Amino acid sequence: MSDLALLSVTEAAGAFAKGEASAEAMVRACLARIEAHDGRINAVVRLDREEALAAAAALDRARAGNAKLGPLAGVPMMHKDMYYRAGKVSGCGSAIRRDFRPKATATVLERLDAAGAIDMGTLNMAEFAQNPTGHNRHHGDCHNPWNLPYCTGGSSSGSGAGVAARFFAAALGSDTGGSIRLPASICGVTGIKGTQTRVSRAGAMPLSFSMDNVGPLTRTARDAARIMRVIAGKDPRDPTSAAEPVPDYEAALTGDLRGLSVAVPREWFFDGAEEAVVKAFEAALEVLKARGATVTRVSAPSLHAVGTYVSVVSRVEGATIHAEWMRERAGDYATHLSGRLYGGYAIPATWYVEALSRRGPLLRQFCREAFAGHHVVATPTLRMRVPTLAETDIDASPDNWARHMAVSANTRPFNYLGLPTVSIPCGFDDRGLPIGLQIAARPFAEARALMVADAFQRDTDWHACVPAL
Amino acid sequence: MPDDPMDQAQAAIRLWTGVECPNAAGRRALDDFPALIAEFAALRGGLAFEDEPSAFEAVLREEKEPEA
Numbered sequence: 001m002s003d004l005a006l007l008s009v010t011e012a013a014g015a016f017a018k019g020e021a022s023a024e025a026m027v028r029a030c031l032a033r034i035e036a037h038d039g040r041i042n043a044v045v046r047l048d049r050e051e052a053l054a055a056a057a058a059l060d061r062a063r064a065g066n067a068k069l070g071p072l073a074g075v076p077m078m079h080k081d082m083y084y085r086a087g088k089v090s091g092c093g094s095a096i097r098r099d100f101r102p103k104a105t106a107t108v109l110e111r112l113d114a115a116g117a118i119d120m121g122t123l124n125m126a127e128f129a130q131n132p133t134g135h136n137r138h139h140g141d142c143h144n145p146w147n148l149p150y151c152t153g154g155s156s157s158g159s160g161a162g163v164a165a166r167f168f169a170a171a172l173g174s175d176t177g178g179s180i181r182l183p184a185s186i187c188g189v190t191g192i193k194g195t196q197t198r199v200s201r202a203g204a205m206p207l208s209f210s211m212d213n214v215g216p217l218t219r220t221a222r223d224a225a226r227i228m229r230v231i232a233g234k235d236p237r238d239p240t241s242a243a244e245p246v247p248d249y250e251a252a253l254t255g256d257l258r259g260l261s262v263a264v265p266r267e268w269f270f271d272g273a274e275e276a277v278v279k280a281f282e283a284a285l286e287v288l289k290a291r292g293a294t295v296t297r298v299s300a301p302s303l304h305a306v307g308t309y310v311s312v313v314s315r316v317e318g319a320t321i322h323a324e325w326m327r328e329r330a331g332d333y334a335t336h337l338s339g340r341l342y343g344g345y346a347i348p349a350t351w352y353v354e355a356l357s358r359r360g361p362l363l364r365q366f367c368r369e370a371f372a373g374h375h376v377v378a379t380p381t382l383r384m385r386v387p388t389l390a391e392t393d394i395d396a397s398p399d400n401w402a403r404h405m406a407v408s409a410n411t412r413p414f415n416y417l418g419l420p421t422v423s424i425p426c427g428f429d430d431r432g433l434p435i436g437l438q439i440a441a442r443p444f445a446e447a448r449a450l451m452v453a454d455a456f457q458r459d460t461d462w463h464a465c466v467p468a469l
Numbered sequence: 470m471p472d473d474p475m476d477q478a479q480a481a482i483r484l485w486t487g488v489e490c491p492n493a494a495g496r497r498a499l500d501d502f503p504a505l506i507a508e509f510a511a512l513r514g515g516l517a518f519e520d521e522p523s524a525f526e527a528v529l530r531e532e533k534e535p536e537a
């Protein structure tokens with residue numbers, strides 16, 4: 001391949017393991033692409049050029065010495081600027097933490113390091129991961145590589161834009177209301193949020209401790225499966241992490257959808273959906289059917305309660321952990337963020353406890369409604385076509401609030417329900433912006449969602465499209 | 470106490486948390502509350518006396534995909 005930056009995670013790891021490409025050459029290819037194009041996209045916050053090249057050279061020496069290689073050996077990655085690495089600034093997209101240097105490294109970064117991934121630096125994100133569009137007053141907005149005036153989705157804006165632009169093979173994002181799946185959908189890449197508690201959050205900036213998730217943005221479902229196998233699983237440093245065994249997700253990618261039943265809820269996900277989105281979604285269902293799946297429209301009335309409760313949980317928890325800074329230095333937040341946090345203080349504690357107390361019963365109800373006889377739930381990732389940065393800029397006008405929050409309407413319910421959910425590209429709209437297909441599975445069935453996503457990608461090439469930079 | 474419900478909300482926030490309304494967007498964030506109150510009112514009767522937050526993780530385990 002002429003440009004090594006175009007390799008996916010599994011391709012890069014394979015090329016390195018076979019001696020077809022050096023780690024240093026792959027890192028240099030990514031660095032060259034970043035240096036050529038990031039001036040317009042603004043995905044990168046900090047480029048650790050020399051450290052990445054040194055890590056790559058060490059891996060090349062290890063391979064030459066026949067050392068055992070990890071499953072991500074030689075793969076260039078960068079991560080949302082909210083995963084702590086001891087001694088390195090983790091600014092969390094903010095002015096408030098612009099000089100914050102954590103003392104310990106996040107478990108997910110330690111696991112990626114141990115698997116041989118090369119960390120090239122940190123990525124732009126919504127301030128404190130608190131918006132679904134990726135706007136950032138402090139670092140400047142990140143731009144969609146498919147069409148620069150359009151938003152990237154957030155909060156993992158640099159992760160989505162950078163993977164789409166082929167600046168690196170994969171990136172970590174975080175997802176509390178859609179912050180992995182939205183930039184994945186909007187930038188035309190693959191993203192997965194696991195089951196709540198599936199991936200350790202030790203050393204990751206908190207937003208809403210009940211609904212925060214760590215996960216990757218990648219080119220393909222197979223890449224996501226490779227990374228999830230590395231980062232998922234119990235972590236003594238995160239007492240909330242699940243002890244459920246972690247399967248070999250890649251082994252589940254059989255491409256065989258015979259006997260698979262896909263449920264499509266009638267409620268919620270299509271309220272006000274734009275025609276281009278529905279058309280791409282229905283075409284995606286036909287692809288799944290052609291591989292042997294059946295599709296059934298189901299009723300899931302629990303979604304209305306889910307939609308109400310989810311916003312209460314994230315707003316209250318976010319407002320609570322930001323209270324000291326909101327009292328002392330509210331002016332250091334972007335206007336839209338301090339405004340959003342402020343609203344959280346008006347929510348009664350009884351509502352918050354009600355929302356958390358109903359979470360288990362509503363999950364049970366949703367599973368009975370949507371998964372009775374069905375393996376996965378499919379929906380569009382967004383109801384709307386990708387909006388521009390200007391259309392969703394609350395700092396410019398509070399009147400943009402409704403459009404801004406509508407971006408995450410279809411992703412938020414799965415954070416409240418805690419279900420594993422993947423977004424994959426399934427088309428483009430009339431303005432050349434990507435459209436996403438969202439696939440959710442039962443708790444801890446990440447393998448099922450990834451298997452469906454991988455099968456879809458065997459018959460389509462939306463995920464292989466590269467924006468002209 | 471102010472008459473306007475949103476002014477009341479701002480006064481309550483100040484009283485209980487010491488946080489001041491930071492800007493027009495903060496005030497705008499409160500404008501959603503009448504709709505949210507109506508949504509919560511529509512959900513009354515759903516909460517059972519025994520419900521509690523800790524049930525969630527148990528339901529995650531209960532609702533796993535059955536072994537093939």
